[in-house]
Amino acid sequence: MAMMPETREALARYDEWLARTVKSPDAIAVHARRLERKTRSIGRRLRNMLLGALAVVLSAFMFGMFVAPLGFLGIVVTALAAMSMMVFLSSWPREREPTLEKLPETPLAALPAQVEDWLETQRKALPAPAVREVDRIMAQLGALSPQLKKLDPTSVMAEDARRLLGDHLPRLVRSYAEVPQTHRASPEASAHFREGLKVVGTEIDRMTTTIARESLTALEVEGRFLETRYKGTDKVDD
């Protein structure tokens, strides 16, 4: 259907406005997942701190039992040591910001989360309509992540996923970010960028389906086996 140029422009403007103001369901889901990851990381830290302090107290107790009585000074030292241990563990191991250079070395299972984090840091620099595509890709990454964990890291599929997520996608985002600020908002740049993002999105979808299809096939085989084994639709003596 042919569209009047004015209409097309108006639609594009509306799209942009929508993308800037309303958060897509994808973005909300991505945000929720980030929050969940953050909570888990805080929980892990808290546990480490508690265990660290406990280890200090326990070793002090052992020292007092078998080597020499602790005394007042010993207790003060223990308390100080436990406290500094907690302070230390609260920020160790340091959570590193994922960088483009490190992405190819990340293990495949952790790659989607890393890419997601990295995209999040780039998000502000992206044009408003493209943010939607990025959100969609981030949501897809969330679906792909548990499936990638099951994948044999040496398989062709894993290699493809690694190349797409660790190299091709970041390269696209980076080359967009390298476009000078003055030209980044041009329709040309954002059209190229969105086109590229769309292809990446389709490719991630295809991967998710392919991996899912393998389990579906396994399920179908089991069903078929039960059928021939017990129902005999496929007569053994035919």
Place this chain on the structure above:
Amino acid sequence: MATETKLKLDAPDPVAVVSLDAAAGLVPLDEGQKSELEKRVDAFVDDLVAQDANSPEFGKRVDQLASLGRRQIAEAAGQSNRFLERPVRAMESDTGIGADLTELRRTVEDLDPSSRGDLTTRKKLFGIIPFGNKARRYFDSYGSAQSHIATILKRLSGGKDELLRDNAAIDVERRQLWEAMGKLEQMIHVSKALDGKLEAKAYELDTGDPAKAKAIRETALFYTRQRTTDLLTQMAVSVQGYLALDLVKKNNIELVKGVDRASTTTVSALRTAVTVAQALTNQKLVLDQITALNTTTANVIDATGTLLRTQTAEIHTQAAASTIPLETLKQAFQNIYATMDSIDTFKMQALESMKVTVTSLSGEVEKSRSYIARAEGTALIEGKGSDSPLSPLEI
């Protein structure tokens, strides 16, 4: 023996190489699909001709032609190579069913009355002094062998399940391969329609716009013809793989038959032994484990179960009525041997035809690999192929 129908296991013939000309048209397309695809081809060609022959837009469309059916070829290739990855289970003699059958044969040979000399005479110490009853000693050996036989029979039944599961997997693979072949067929139809259409257009343009006619002939038509060959090659390999999978399935079915028959004849021989022992030595031979196993076998395979039931009934009457019950028992053992011999012969033939099939398919796959590589190369130029205007219809 009259009760025994001769077991004949047929090894299917090896799968022959499918020629390129024969490859197309094996998966039928209906008229609706054909006209829909032709409509797409028409739209594509019209669009191509409308572009300036030197413009990047023209080049982009030619690139699409150069990677025509790339995804379909890759998919079908992945599917048809599956056959070569599939291990020829149960055909090797040192594992699984082969080993179990060998072990069963060894155990059964130990029990064979033919190998025990004359059982009706009394045993004599140093060949002179009468000592014990030979037949009684002979039937006692069943008691100790029965648990071993029961274990082997259970393992065989497990192996049979493996074969059935393999066949289920083959069914699913064949269904998927059929779908992939359907898509290939569509792409072949598309590329052939493109060929005709482009040729006609070029001819048409010869007078009006010879430069464009040349460009169409040298790029678009050239790539289309190349892709037609690629698609046909992959189709031939896929068809061959499809037939080869059927070969494996047929082999498995035959092997299942053989395993069933081996189990049945063994159980039947042991039952005969029970009857004969009663008649010969008035000895009550208790083979509970085997009898229990027989019931489960009979439940699972109804056909063989019925066969076994009628057979044993006849054996019972024969053994009881026969003046020479031992002959019946010997015959029962001969039946086991005959079954196992026919399985062995079958395996030899089947392995041979598998070998031929694997060799010819490997050669064809190797050939088609170079075509796939070519398609992958052009895919890099194009960058994507998913939303190409020339893709097969979803069924």
